[in-house]
Each structure stands twice: as structure tokens, then as C-alpha cells.
Amino acid sequence: MADAAAVPNSTEHKLRRAVGPWGSYTWGYADVGADIYVALGLVIATAAGASNIAFLFAGIIYATIGLAYTELSAMYPLSGGGQMWVTRGLGDIFGFTAGWSVLLAFTVDIALFAYISVSYLNRLLPGPVNHLPWIILEAIVLVILLLILNTIGVRESSKLNEIAGAVDILAESTLIFIGFLFAFNPAFYWHQTSGFFMHFEPSRLLLGTSLAIISFVGLESISQAAQETERPTTVIPRTSVALILTILAYAISLSNLALGILPWQSYDPSSTGAKFCGHLTASACSELHTQHENAPMIWLAQHLPTIGPFLAPVIAVLGTTLLLISSNSGVYGSSRIVYSMASHDLMPKFFEYIEPRFQTPLVALVVFCAIAICELIAAGFTPNALQSLAEMYAFSAAVNYLLVFVALLRLRFTDTETPRTFRVPWNVPIRRPSGTYEVTIVGVIGMLLLFAVLIMVVLTNEIGRVAGPLWVIAGLIFFSIYRRYRGLPILKSVPRNYSVEQLAVYRESGEGGLADEYQAALRRKERIQRPKE
16 A cells, blocks of 8 residues: 555645635636526527527526535535535445546536637637637636636635626626617517427437536535635525526526527527528638627627627626636636545545645646646537537536435435534425434435436437546546555445544634534434443
8 A cells, every 4th residue: 555654744734714705606606607608609509499498497407406515515514515425425436426527527617618718808809819729729828827826826716706706797687687678579589489399309409408507517616615615504505595596597587588689590500590691601601600609698799789889898808707717616626626535535645735835736736727728629629619518518517416416315314413504495204213314305306307417418419428428437447546556445435534524624614503513413323322231
């Protein structure tokens, strides 16, 4: 077995608590709020007149995931998020699978949102920068800059999210208000939505729904920041619920607004939309539609009466900024997942290394930013770089969230001692000889929906159904080699005393009352389990 002493001691330097309520909210909003800047064009181009239905389906699933994440992140305010909960609820190999899957989602998040951030920025610039090689190169430079920012520290990184998030909420609200008041055409909206169902194509609706899944990782970002959030068991439930409501309102409103203003074909880079290009050549038409697909919010803003020409550049700047901070959240989240996995013997110990000056996980940041750059380059060789990245994202997110729901249901039976400051609603009591437990109906529904999404992704996403499983298989091989090298079990879990770490985090974060409640519950459990003398 390798000598652990050779690895830098992660306990010498700890992650610092620098994220408050607004910072926690904007960590999630940075990811999920940026979804509409990316997904609107993709989903309309694929789901056509049913794109609002695709967003609604994805929104329902997102709400169930959000409630599950709210309960679990408030219970366990530690870095690691879904990976840590699955490890605790289902065991090491499942925890690794969840963590490895969400690592793909986060690295694709870095690449995807850097790519689209550059696409929005380039709409303000003339010349060759609008061509694919330049976009990929600019996105790589952007990832390197985010790596430097996150190395300096989470406080500086969080400030970027907070400022841009506030401005974007104001801009999106203005666009929705003016759009519905002055530009929305109910008759045209009905023509587009009813026309799709007159010639219903289930495959297009399924593909559109699976691509709308790219909004799912925002709540993961909030949970990743839990160990650096002030009073996390109080703050996280409030910010998570607020985020769920905000994103549902924006996604559904903007998808319906777009269908009431513009023909869905104008987002479609295929020959179906060519008739909207007028006298342009086929190649110029394809490039025009690709720009609309890559920067859909600008295309929508341009068609607002009176203020459209003035609002479009504002949306371009805000889109660039919000997508930048979403990519930034991916950089942050991937490094914290790896840090947590390494601390629980699921990844090599060198990923635990905390840079002494800035107190950030430097090795994890460098490695997974490098993977994101490789994904950017690989996507550049596919016919549609944007859709290729989105499909990989959808598969990895579906696997992770499905395992999170299974862990949520199991932890209701195996961990009744941890205080639950938030509980997923609609619970059914289950009586067993060892006591009465509560099963959440929302959790069961969410698990079934995520299983359906995973099947949907495999059936409809050409890139996702190949790259996603290959990533998981490669990860499991890596996990097996690492555990064998360390002399640790592969299929079984390493014994851990979770309660010691949990109590320490409660007290260090200022949640002394919860620490006392948890400790009292542990004592009661110990007395019950103690054999009679």
C-alpha cells in the first residue's frame, strides 16, 4: 500500500468560509440562469413548436431534483455534493460513479459555457472571430483565465457571480416584461404550438427535453459551496428554493415568449430553416442559423419593438458575463468534488492538496480545467460543437441525479439521527420493527422521471450515448486500479466515522444548536443498540 505520508496533509489548510446568502444563490444562478442563454436555441431548433413543453417537462424534473438537493445539502454541509451523499447512502463504488459522472458534467459545463460566452461576445465583434476555430481558441483562453481566478480564491470568484447575477436578473425580467407587453402575438403563438402537434414528432420532443436537462447542475454548485458557506444549514434551503422558483419562471416564460415572436425555424440550422434566409447562399444561411442557435437571446431581443436595437447589445454583454460565471462555477465545482472524493479515498490523495497561500485545491483545479480544454478541442471536430457538448452534459447529469434520488430514499432509513432543517414534502410513514420511517413521494417520482430521462438521452443523443458510458467505464477502471494500489476494497466501502466530521463542520460553521441535537440523537441510538447487561 502506498505511503500516505508522502501526500500533502489536507488538514493543514482548510477551505475558508466566504460565501453568504446572495453568494450561495448566485453560485446556483450562474449555472442554471445561464441555461436559457444556451438551451433556448438548441431546444427550439429540436423540439420546434413544442419547445415550451420540453422546458416544462425539464422544469418539473428540475423541481424534484431541487427539493432533493435542498434536503441533503442542508443535512450534510460539506463539499462534495451528490457524490458525498451517494457515498454515504449507497457505498463507495456508487459514490465514485456519481462523482465521476458529475465531474463530466462540470468539465463539460466549463467547456460549454466558455464556448457560448465567447459566441455572445463575438456578436459584438466583426470579422473572422465568428468562425469556429477562433471561438474554440478564445474559449480555451477563457478557461485558463478562470483557472487563475479560482486559484486566487473563492471569495474573489464569488464576487464575480454576485454582481453579474444581480444585473442579469434585472435584464431578463425587463426583456420578459417588454416582450409580452409589446411583441408577443397570441395568434402566431397558437399557430406554432398547434402546428407542431398536428404533425407530431415524438423524437424531436424527446431530444429537446433531454437537451433542456443542461440546466440541472446549478443546485450542485450550491451544494459544492456548502463547506465554504456561512451558516449553511440555514442559508442553503432558502437559496435553493428561491433558485428553483426563479429558474422555472424564467425558462417557461422565455420559451413561450420566443414562440410568440419568432418562427421556430429561424433557430434551425438545417435546410428546413433555409427559406428564412432570403437571398443568402446555403453556407451563409447555415452560418446565420448557427449564430442564432449559439446566441438565441440576442436573436430574441433584436425583435422587440423600439428597444430591440438597444437591448440586443446589452443582452450580448450580459450573456457573455453570465455564461462566464457559469463556466466559472464549473471550474469551482469540479475541484471541490475531486477534493471531497480524495478525502474519502475515492480518488488519489494528491487531489486533496490545498495551496497554502490562497487556500484553494490547486491540483484539482489544474487537472480538470485541462480536461475541459480537451473537450473543447474534441467538440470542435464534430459537426455541431454546441450540441455535442450538450449531449455529453445531459448523460452525465442524468446518471448523477438518478443516484442522488436513490441515496435520498435510502438515507431516510439509514440516517435518522442527522437533523433535517428542510424535508422534501409529501411523505408516507413506513413502519418497521426498528421504528417508523418516512418515504417521500416526490423522491420516488423524481427517481422514476430521471430513469426515463436517462433512457431518453440514450435513445436520442448520438454523442451522449457513446461518450457518456465510455467516460463512466473509464472511471470505474481507474477506480479499481487506484483502490487495488492502495490495498482498499473495490466493491465494499472503507469504514468511516461520518459523525465526527459532521459535528466538526456544524460547530465550525456556527450551527451549535444542530451539533447538540445531532450529538443527542447519536447518544440515543447508542443506548438503543447497546446490549443489555
